[in-house]
Amino acid sequence: ACKAGTKTAYSxxxxxxxxxxxxxxxxxSRFKYQKIGQKSPNPLGLYDMHGNVWEWVLDQFAPPPEVASKVLKVNPLVAPNTLYPRVVKGGSWDDGASSHRSAARMGSEEAWKQQDPQIPKSVWYHTDAIFVGFRVVRPREVPAIEDIEKFWPSEEDIKAIPQR
Incomplete structure (x- = not known):
């Protein structure tokens, strides 16, 4: 979505x-995230694909594509099997140009939850990651339940995460 069909460093x-x-x-940025849609969109009409906040993606963090196996070239999704590191993409208000490239990515860290007051710490509450956000997307058609279950954790999976 960020590249929008382009082959350049930025969309x-x-x-x-x-x-x-x-x-x-x-x-x-004046050292904070900004309201969405104030900058030019990419060729698909999507705003803030570069910068503002790093965006969560589904993948487990893996080596950069240039050193990853050929398997990643067929299916680039690296299904997550641990809580850390997961992938965020796109750079933030607190980063320079190289972090805003379409291919820029970073692995998440447990320290992003350092100030979470809950015991055990929440799976989703990232108190120390004010530079990370997410983009709400939905498919055009509702996927089969088997496909949903591939990406949506069960209650048992969620309860098991703190032990990973």
Whole structure:
């Protein structure tokens, strides 16, 4: 979705000098995330695909594609089997141009929950990750229950996460 069919470093080309027209970054964000939709959209009409907040994606963090196995080229999804690290993409208001490239990604860390007051710590509450967000998406058609269950954890799976 971020690349929007492009083959360049950013959805708007290869030049980082254009970044401020498309992205909230460390040089223009006033050190906080901004309201969505104030910058130019990508070719698919999606806003804030570069910068503002890193976005959660489904994958387990794996080596960068250039060193990953050929299996990833067939199906790039690395199904998660541990809580950390998971993947966030796209850079944030607190990052420079290289973190805003379409291919930029980072692994999550347990420290992002350091100030969570709950015991045990929440699976979803990331008190120390004010630079991370998510994008709500939905399929055009409701998937089969078997496909939903591949990506949506059961209650037992959720309860088991703190022990992983």
């Amino acid at each position: 708007f080309g290869n030049e980082s000098k254009e970044l401020s027209n498309h992205s909230w970054h460390v040089g223009n």
